[in-house]
Amino acid sequence: MSTVLQHYNHLHQIPELGFQEHQTAAYIANELEKAGYKVTRNINNTTGIVAEYDSGKPGPVLALRADMDALGHIIDGVHCARHTCGHDGHSSILLTAAEELIKEGSIKQGRLKLIFQPAEELGSGALAMIAGGAIDDVDMIIGLHLRPKDECPKGFASPAMYYSASTTVEVNIHGIPAHGARPHLGVNALDAAMMAIQAVNTIHLAPSLTYSVKATRCICDAGVTNAIPSKAYVCWDLRAPTNPAMDELKAKTLQAIKLSVEAIGAKADIEVSKEIPAAEIDNEVSQIITEAIVDVLGSEGLKDPIFTPGGEDFFNYPIERNVKAGFWGLGCDLTPGLHHPEMKFDLSALENGVKITKACALKVLG
The missing domain is CATH 3.40.630.10 (Zn peptidases)
Incomplete structure (x- = not known):
């Protein structure tokens, strides 16, 4: 047997x-x-x-x-x-x-x-x-x-x-801390993370392609309820049916994250931590x-x-x-x-x- x-x-x-x-x-x-x-x-x-x-x-x-x-x-x-x-x-x-x-x-x-x-x-x-x-x-x-x-x-x-093809993008966002009563003195990392998530959600490839890009993890905590958080972590999962389609999706994702975060004065450290080909x-x-x-x-x-x-x-x-x-x-x-x-x-x-x-x-x- x-x-x-x-x-x-x-x-x-x-x-x-x-x-x-x-x-x-x-x-x-x-x-x-x-x-x-x-x-x-x-x-x-x-x-x-x-x-x-x-x-x-x-x-x-x-x-x-x-x-x-x-x-x-x-x-x-x-x-x-x-x-x-x-x-x-x-x-x-x-x-x-x-x-x-x-x-x-x-x-x-x-x-x-x-x-x-x-x-x-x-x-x-x-x-x-x-x-x-x-x-x-x-x-x-x-x-x-x-x-x-x-x-x-x-x-x-x-x-x-x-x-x-699948790709994992991990981003550490850096803002400026401030008191909750004085938000104008800081840059809210949570706001930047939300803007980045929304910006990525507006990405489109050709409708004939089966693809997706979505945030799968978001961590942000100032430690107290009355302070502006200065750090946030967001992770995205990307999927595309071909390797050229993934190249396009990844490039658009990285650009959307970078520009949206910088739009309010924050900075993003972006790492493509895992890439699996189609x-x-x-x-x-x-x-x-x-x-x-x-x-x-x-x-x-x-x-x-x-x-x-x-x-x-x-x-x-x-x-x-x-x-x-x-x-x-x-x-x-x-x-x-x-x-x-x-x-x-x-x-x-x-x-x-x-x-x-x-x-x-x-x-x-x-």
């Missing part, structure tokens, strides 16, 4: 935040070494893992990638890590597929590389792996993600996930995934490509290294939604993930 549930049950019990996946990485690396892979740990001084199997014959280098990190939540007032995005499922699928591919002697040409990546939720894990040389010799890379039930039910899979998917790779899905689930189990406003740092791989990339979605009856603290899914769908992952590898290296 497949070991996917055994791996999942273990990983699910040890959720760890980005770049802190020490137990997770140790377990995965040990299991890969037992299976016969050459394993390199601590890629770029992180918890990242690269495992490799060389067939000894000429051929392409295929990388299969899974993310390992859990999400941070505040539950009943307690900060905790919890697997609410399915990364434990992704790692279990890839680990099981890797074991079976070697056991069955399926790799007939080229090399198979397994990328177990930290810190996807932080948006910096893929970049850390790239900087560590994880895909310098890779010709093609494939990733996957569990999907919500209303998007892709169990028994179905989508051959291409078109994620949007999907760059290769048609050849999507065709390979399509054929693999049909092999496993039949043509009736093949969903259309999915377009989502969510972000996925996987797409740094094709953008930074110009490698052919594909990314597919696995139906698993996931409810009530990704990142929900009570997220759950049908664990039996993990077997479909293992079979489709193996089928993809065989079409390239078999």
Whole structure:
């Protein structure tokens, strides 16, 4: 029988935040070494893992990638890590597929590389792996993600996930403090923050684009009720369907913040703290995934490509290294939604993930 549930049950019990996946990485690396892979740990001084199997014959280098990190939540007032995005499922699928591919002697040409990546939720894990040389010799890379039930039910899979670009902008606004009875002597940082939020809300891109930009955090407090606050912090979340659209949205956002704050004499320290690119998917790779899905689930189990406003740092791989990339979605009856603290899914769908992952590898290296 497949070991996917055994791996999942273990990983699910040890959720760890980005770049802190020490137990997770140790377990995965040990299991890969037992299976016969050459394993390199601590890629770029992180918890990242690269495992490799060389067939000894000429051929392409295929990388299969899974993310390992859990999400941070505040539950009943307690900060905790919890697997609410399915990364434990992704790692279990890839680990099981890797074991079976070697056991069955399926790799007939080229090399198979397994990328177990930290810190996807932080948006910096893929970049850390790239900087560590994880895909310098890779010709093609494939990733996957569990999907919500209303998007892709169990028994179905989508051959291409078109994620949007996402950007986080953090701004510290500096005004001038004053007594509440003498507002003319100060510059109200709260007023500046409100003006910046309103200015950003007036931004428009072409109506044909699915985009959004909105403030998601605002902190401002003078400490008392009768003083003009001199400092404010505001965070914006930006989403756009393409990388050029994100470039336009980001430029307009930064300009709106800067000019609106300066209009009343305040200053803004602006930081673009996280940038995740939109999907760059290769048609050849999507065709390979399509054929693999049909092999496993039949043509009736093949969903259309999915377009989502969510972000996925996987797409740094094709953008930074110009490698052919594909990314597919696995139906698993996931409810009530990704990142929900009570997220759950049908664990039996993990077997479909293992079979489709193996089928993809065989079409390239078999």
